[in-house]
Amino acid sequence: MTEQKIRFADLVEGETAPPITMVKEVGRMDWVAYAGASGDFNPMHTDESAAKKAGLPSPFGHGMFTAGVLATSLTDRFGIGRLRRYKVRFVRQVWPGEAMIAVQKVVKKYVKDGENLVDLECNIVNQKGELTVSGEATAAVEA
Amino acid sequence: MAVDKSYIGRTTSRSRVTIERGPVANFARAVKDESPVYRDPGAAKSAGFARIPAPPTFGFVAAFWGSFPEQQPPPEAGMANPFVEVIGALARKGGIVLHGEQEFVYHRPILVGDMLRGEGKVVDLYEKESKGKTMTFVVTETVYRDEKTLEPVLTMRFNLVHRSA
Numbered sequence: 001m002t003e004q005k006i007r008f009a010d011l012v013e014g015e016t017a018p019p020i021t022m023v024k025e026v027g028r029m030d031w032v033a034y035a036g037a038s039g040d041f042n043p044m045h046t047d048e049s050a051a052k053k054a055g056l057p058s059p060f061g062h063g064m065f066t067a068g069v070l071a072t073s074l075t076d077r078f079g080i081g082r083l084r085r086y087k088v089r090f091v092r093q094v095w096p097g098e099a100m101i102a103v104q105k106v107v108k109k110y111v112k113d114g115e116n117l118v119d120l121e122c123n124i125v126n127q128k129g130e131l132t133v134s135g136e137a138t139a140a141v142e143a
Numbered sequence: 144m145a146v147d148k149s150y151i152g153r154t155t156s157r158s159r160v161t162i163e164r165g166p167v168a169n170f171a172r173a174v175k176d177e178s179p180v181y182r183d184p185g186a187a188k189s190a191g192f193a194r195i196p197a198p199p200t201f202g203f204v205a206a207f208w209g210s211f212p213e214q215q216p217p218p219e220a221g222m223a224n225p226f227v228e229v230i231g232a233l234a235r236k237g238g239i240v241l242h243g244e245q246e247f248v249y250h251r252p253i254l255v256g257d258m259l260r261g262e263g264k265v266v267d268l269y270e271k272e273s274k275g276k277t278m279t280f281v282v283t284e285t286v287y288r289d290e291k292t293l294e295p296v297l298t299m300r301f302n303l304v305h306r307s308a
Contacts, residue, residue: 037173039207063242068174071199080180083199087246
């Protein structure tokens with residue numbers, strides 16, 4: 001395993017880490033870049049007139065873009081290559097100008113098959129505290 | 144209204160997917176990860192990886208980049224496409240299609256240079272009534288295996304929802 005950034009002993013069950021602003025003000029160019037990088041060219045995410053024709057005020061972000069940014073907050077904290085599981089549920093759209101803030105909470109610490117594991121709740125909320133993507137993750141952490 | 148449960152268990156796809164350095168670096172940038180581990184083979188080695196690893200959600204887009212046509216297995220009779228046949232048919236009548244949930248189970252990190260064999264299958268198909276609307280869910284599971292060893296690398300579960308108008 002690799003790139004250890006946090007120690008198992010430092011994680012406390014029930015503790016929420018300080019929120020981290022991953023993106024200060026998300027915008028259309030972020031979604032253009034994600035569309036190109038992912039192959040998701042759904043016009044709802046990048047085309048102003050298509051979004052408006054569909055009755056929306058503007059394009060909104062790909063759910064998987066937000067999920068990718070949430071995952072970045074996990075590898076930032078635990079190191080790359082330590083996730084064993086990651087699951088996301090798409091709750092609410094992300095609109096232009098919003099902040100994308102990662103909030104992580106340790107749900108459980110345990111040892112399984114000789115490996116130290118931590119189960120987390122991890123979410124992205126906007127600057128109003130509205131939940132946009134709700135997630136769970138399991139990471140392997142050295143002592 | 145009933146949904147056709149006979150889709151459950153049927154294969155939706157088989158693929159061979161190549162993992163390359165450019166798409167991985169570009170994707171890392173798109174999801175706001177600046178780590179040199181995704182960009183520099185030396186940094187990847189220092190971090191303990193044999194080759195550059197891919198970010199956690201890259202598996203969801205790997206096929207977009209790495210399914211080269213001449214490398215794909217021949218199409219098979221009997222493969223199901225519930226996205227078109229079930230969700231697509233519902234969407235033509237109205238309503239909206241949403242990505243409900245996505246799950247990744249990591250058996251080992253995806254690495255640049257991997258050739259992965261993918262197989263998708265339908266694992267669930269169900270309906271729910273919610274606030275006067277009918278929600279139809281299709282859940283597929285895709286497993287990517289290392290082509291050389293056939294050991295699993297990544298399992299993904301994709302939950303697509305149609306909500307009636």
